[in-house]
Amino acid sequence: MTRAVKKKKSLFKKLLTCLSVFIGIFIAACLVFMLPAMYIAGNGTAADIAEQKARVAALRDNPSAPVDEQSFASFDLASTDPKINAIQTLNTHNSYRKMLTPYMYAYFKTFYPQSKQAEFLYEHATFTEQLNDGVRGLEWDIRAQNGVFSIYHFTVFDYGSTAPDLTLALEEIKIWSDNNPGHVPVTILVEYKPEPWILNFKREKQGIEPLKRLNEAILQGLGADKLITPSDIIGGYGDMKEAVTADNWPRLSEAKGKFMFLLHYNAELTPIYISIDQSMKTLSMFPTVEIDGSYKLFEKYEKYVSHILFNNPIKAEINALVSAGYIVRTRADADMYIIPERRAEALSSGAQLLTTDYVKGRHMPDNGYFVLFDDLYTIKLNFLG
Numbered sequence: 001m002t003r004a005v006k007k008k009k010s011l012f013k014k015l016l017t018c019l020s021v022f023i024g025i026f027i028a029a030c031l032v033f034m035l036p037a038m039y040i041a042g043n044g045t046a047a048d049i050a051e052q053k054a055r056v057a058a059l060r061d062n063p064s065a066p067v068d069e070q071s072f073a074s075f076d077l078a079s080t081d082p083k084i085n086a087i088q089t090l091n092t093h094n095s096y097r098k099m100l101t102p103y104m105y106a107y108f109k110t111f112y113p114q115s116k117q118a119e120f121l122y123e124h125a126t127f128t129e130q131l132n133d134g135v136r137g138l139e140w141d142i143r144a145q146n147g148v149f150s151i152y153h154f155t156v157f158d159y160g161s162t163a164p165d166l167t168l169a170l171e172e173i174k175i176w177s178d179n180n181p182g183h184v185p186v187t188i189l190v191e192y193k194p195e196p197w198i199l200n201f202k203r204e205k206q207g208i209e210p211l212k213r214l215n216e217a218i219l220q221g222l223g224a225d226k227l228i229t230p231s232d233i234i235g236g237y238g239d240m241k242e243a244v245t246a247d248n249w250p251r252l253s254e255a256k257g258k259f260m261f262l263l264h265y266n267a268e269l270t271p272i273y274i275s276i277d278q279s280m281k282t283l284s285m286f287p288t289v290e291i292d293g294s295y296k297l298f299e300k301y302e303k304y305v306s307h308i309l310f311n312n313p314i315k316a317e318i319n320a321l322v323s324a325g326y327i328v329r330t331r332a333d334a335d336m337y338i339i340p341e342r343r344a345e346a347l348s349s350g351a352q353l354l355t356t357d358y359v360k361g362r363h364m365p366d367n368g369y370f371v372l373f374d375d376l377y378t379i380k381l382n383f384l385g
Contacts, residue, residue, distance in 0.1 A: 045152070048098070048164045055126065056168045056175070063179040064128055072134035073184070074373060074380040082381060083249040084185055084228075085327050090371070090378040091137025091187065091355040092124055093331070096151050096169075098160030099123040107157065118336040122357045126162045127169065130359070131176050134378035137187040137329075137353050138173075142166060143195060144210040145202035149217060155195055155203075170221030173259070177226060181257040184379050185228060187353055189329065190214075190285060191264035211273050218261055218284040228260045230280040230306070239303040240280065244325040261285040262307050262329075265297065274304050288329075291317075307353075313346035322350040322382065329353035332371045343371055350382045 070077050100108065100120055108120055124130060127138060140151045140163075149166035152159045163169040177183060192214075195203055204210055219227065230240065232250065237243040263273055263285040270287050277283055289297040290309040298308065306327060310318050313330040321328050330351040332343045338358075346354055360370035373380045 045159050045161075045164055048152075048159075048161050052161075052163055052165055052168050052172075055128075056172050059128065059172060059175045063175050064132055066180050067132050067134075067183075069180065069183055072136075072378045074375065074377040077182070077184070077252070080381075081251050081253050083247065083251050084255050085247070085249045085322070085325065085352060086382055087184065087252065088350075088352050088354060088373065088380050088382045089136035089184065089187065090134065090359065090373065091139065091189070091329070091353050092130060092135055092359055093139055093355050093357050094141065094153055095124050095127065095130060095135075095138040096140060096161045096163045097123055097153055097158075098162060100158065101160065104157055120158065122336055123160075124162070124359070127172050128176050131173070131180075131183075131186065133359065135359060136184050136379060137189070137355065139189040139191065139355065140166075140169065141191050141193045142214065143193045144204040144213070147204075149214060166217060167221060170218065174222050174226065177257055177259070183257055184252070185255045185258045185260055187260045187262060189262045189264055189288075189353075189355075192266060192269055194266075194268075206269060208272050208276065211269065212276060215273075215276065215282075215284045222259060226258055227284060228255055228258050230283050230286050230304075233306055234280060240306050241302045244306045247325050249325075263287050265290040265309060270301070274301075278304075280304065310351065313342060313349045313351065315345050315349045318349040318351050319383075322352065327352045329355060332356045333358060338367075338369050347371075347373065352382060 075082075099122075105120075112120075125133070130138065141153055142149050142151055144150075150161075151163050151166055151169055152161040163172065173186070173188075177186070192206070192211075194206060228250065233248055234240055234243045235248055237246060237248060261284055263270065265288050270289075273283070273285070274280075274287055286307050287301065287304050288307045288309050289301050289305050290311070291298055292312065298305065308321055308326050308328050310321065310328050311331045311334065313332070318328050318330060328349075328351040330346050330349055330353070332346040332354055333339065333356055336357055354371070354373075356371035358370045360372055360376070372378060
């Protein structure tokens with residue numbers, strides 16, 4: 001063996017040793033932080049579930065006082081009967097979310113760029129409180145784990161939730177709805193969250209079986225009489241595209257006191273969910289597609305889609321979709337960045353579902369900024385109305 005070859009082998013061994021040491025230190029550092037974080041998260045989740053159980057139990061016996069629905073609407077709910085796609089509502093983003101604990105906040109301050117930290121500095125009131133304040137759209141992040149469905153943002157690091165148990169969450173909104181039977185329909189956007197197994201040992205593999213269970217859980221939790229489903233819109237038409245472009249949406253008088261569940265687009269799960277029943281007659285949720293500069297997804301799923309996620313509020317394009325009969329969700333803000341021009345574009349876009357983290361009096365830190373329709377309404381007619 002030549003001296004040059006021996007030298008190369010020696011150098012390779014040194015590099016391999018250094019790499020092994022670096023990986024070992026990195027893994028050890030992760031474990032030092034992860035183990036206490038996982039312990040704290042587990043205890044925090046247990047506390048959140050206990051809090052949710054107590055709150056829902058109290059609501060069973062003593063529901064909150066009925067609200068004056070008219071006080072939230074910019075039009076007369078009694079004498080005006082638009083179709084539901086002509087109504088705009090205020091929705092909240094990650095509607096279940098609690099503020100970070102001091103430990104997790106310290107983590108984000110240490111390991112996240114300062115420009116990204118604001119994304120985690122918000123929270124929302126309970127579903128009952130939000131609905132009492134006129135919010136008519138919620139967003140739930142869901143995952144299946146240990147045979148049940150849980151609602152929270154991220155495992156370990158951002159687990160705080162006012163409604164970690166799906167069954168109890170459904171019961172809470174049903175109690176509120178039964179006590180407010182004339183409410184404008186409420187939209188629930190469901191995002192099924194994938195997670196690495198290393199962060200969530202309890203999670204179930206994504207696929208058709210959990211989606212079937214989720215579909216059934218919504219139906220059982222609320223009851224068919226509380227839901228507007230894809231079958232209601234399709235009616236006697238051949239598919240969803242035909243029904244939507246024919247404006248086959250129910251009128252407000254037919255939809256009061258009900259909920260619409262939307263399944264957030266996911267490249268893996270959306271086609272699986274549709275495959276459960278391609279006629280859509282037994283589906284509890286409306287599959288959605290996301291448009292972000294390209295309409296390929298919309299074209300691929302147009303036979304099944306009535307709701308579109310158009311998060312970046314481009315007024316002309318949203319106007320066109322709404323005019324064609326579709327219900328569009330857009331975001332007045334994202335990642336806690338305050339851009340007044342974006343808010344103005346979203347408010348005037350005609351999108352029926354306007355999502356924000358900034359509901360008046362319900363955000364942190366309180367900087368005086370909020371998103372509401374003109375004259376502080378949370379329900380109004382869009383330009384089709």
